[in-house]
Amino acid sequence: MIAVRDLRFAYGQGFALTVPWLDVAAGERVAVVGPSGSGKTTLLNLVSGISVPDTGMVSLGGTEIGALGDRDRRALRAASVGFVFQEFALVDYLSAEENVLYPYRIGRGLRLDRAARTRARALLSEFGLGAKTRRRPAQLSQGERQRVAIARALVTQPKVILADEATGNLDPANKAAALDLLFAQGAETDAALLCVTHDHELLPRFDRVIDFADLAGVA
Numbered sequence: 001m002i003a004v005r006d007l008r009f010a011y012g013q014g015f016a017l018t019v020p021w022l023d024v025a026a027g028e029r030v031a032v033v034g035p036s037g038s039g040k041t042t043l044l045n046l047v048s049g050i051s052v053p054d055t056g057m058v059s060l061g062g063t064e065i066g067a068l069g070d071r072d073r074r075a076l077r078a079a080s081v082g083f084v085f086q087e088f089a090l091v092d093y094l095s096a097e098e099n100v101l102y103p104y105r106i107g108r109g110l111r112l113d114r115a116a117r118t119r120a121r122a123l124l125s126e127f128g129l130g131a132k133t134r135r136r137p138a139q140l141s142q143g144e145r146q147r148v149a150i151a152r153a154l155v156t157q158p159k160v161i162l163a164d165e166a167t168g169n170l171d172p173a174n175k176a177a178a179l180d181l182l183f184a185q186g187a188e189t190d191a192a193l194l195c196v197t198h199d200h201e202l203l204p205r206f207d208r209v210i211d212f213a214d215l216a217g218v219a
């Protein structure tokens with residue numbers, strides 16, 4: 001589902017990431033670990049098409065995202081990728097439910113229909129937020145905001161789920177529960193799951209662990 005080949009990406013004259021090879025199959029659950037600043041978030045941005053490689057290739061389901069124009073890349077991302085951002089990136093003035101449905105506001109080709117609304121509410125309920133769907137992010141705890149961000153990444157039933165420290169702000173029970181939900185939703189849609197984490201106790205639950213120190217090099 002995810003294929004990366006001979007990727008190189010640099011922030012101007014600054015940090016440069018190289019990834020010779022990375023594959024994540026449909027249904028596979030892969031953890032990414034590595035030191036702070038080693039480029040894990042940069043990799044997720046490249047896999048999602050938020051950034052485009054300087055050289056090399058990233059493809060999702062056989063579509064090379066670097067070959068697409070901005071509009072098509074955004075459309076592919078909206079349709080195929082669920083992204084749990086490290087800082088959540090929730091919209092302050094929208095309720096929890098409206099935040100979960102946000103991909104439908106911006107995703108060309110995604111239809112905000114009754115099924116999507118039902119899915120959003122079901123996800124929030126499963127996350128223990130059924131009574132807080134109308135609250136704004138500022139009226140939620142850090143852990144609750146994180147669960148809204150996870151629900152938003154899952155609502156479109158994406159084929160690729162990228163999570164940047166999705167369990168970072170949760171207590172141990174909620175960490176396990178959040179991962180259960182990510183895994184359950186991923187299994188339902190046979191999604192490829194790439195999860196950056198510093199929670200080493202969660203690693204045995206993944207099919208595979210990529211240590212960023214082995215995967216990438218600083219050019």
Ligand SMILES: Nc1ncnc2c1ncn2[C@@H]1O[C@H](COP(=O)(O)OP(=O)(O)OP(=O)(O)O)[C@@H](O)[C@H]1O
Nearest residue numbers: 011014015034035036037038039040041042043086
């Ligand atoms: N927009 C940017 N412009 C310039 N440099 C950047 C930018 N974003 C990140 N960097 C640099 O790129 C490097 C990799 O950052 P990245 O966020 O990918 O690391 P990370 O492994 O995800 O770190 P952490 O575990 O702390 O989240 C860092 O040295 C960072 O300072």
